[in-house]
Amino acid sequence: MKLVTVEKLEALQREDIKFIDIEDLSYVKSIKSFSAKMAEFLVKNNGVGLSACQVDKFEKFFIIKLDNGSCVIIINPVYYATGTRYKVVEACLSYPDKGFMVKRYRRIQADYWSIDEKNDFLFQRKNYMGDFAEVFQHETDHCYGKTIATIGKEV
Numbered sequence: 351m352k353l354v355t356v357e358k359l360e361a362l363q364r365e366d367i368k369f370i371d372i373e374d375l376s377y378v379k380s381i382k383s384f385s386a387k388m389a390e391f392l393v394k395n396n397g398v399g400l401s402a403c404q405v406d407k408f409e410k411f412f413i414i415k416l417d418n419g420s421c422v423i424i425i426n427p428v429y430y431a432t433g434t435r436y437k438v439v440e441a442c443l444s445y446p447d448k449g450f451m452v453k454r455y456r457r458i459q460a461d462y463w464s465i466d467e468k469n470d471f472l473f474q475r476k477n478y479m480g481d482f483a484e485v486f487q488h489e490t491d492h493c494y495g496k497t498i499a500t501i502g503k504e505v
């Protein structure tokens with residue numbers, strides 16, 4: 351598994367990254383196995399989140415590493431602001447050793463699909479704040495072709 355180039359990542363348009371067809375359960379297996387490889391990559395590189403499009407899979411899903419070390423899979427994500435914005439310097443595995451100032455919402459409503467224990471897609475609507483909300487916004491942006499370099503300013 352390797353990162354796509356920054357040039358390729360930044361050239362992605364939102365329509366280049368496909369929604370997962372949640373009616374098609376054959377995606378469950380492929381997303382789970384690909385996410386397991388993404389998780390290995392993420393842990394090895396000390397990251398907190400990774401979107402499939404960063405590693406050459408142009409579908410709308412990502413993983414976030416939790417405090418306990420396990421990773422959650424987030425599919426077809428969207429978020430809505432439910433709080434004010436703040437400025438923060440973020441890093442990204444696609445931009446090693448760089449920091450970019452971006453604006454994030456303090457609180458969001460996140461809508462997405464997860465994979466349940468019966469290997470079916472399960473719709474989720476959650477309210478998040480804090481670090482998880484920040485990573486969720488960062489990774490969802492990737493799913494729409496946006497990166498901290500294209501929406502922020504290098505510091």
Ligand SMILES: [Zn+2]
Nearest residue numbers: 442443444488
């Ligand atoms: Zn990133």
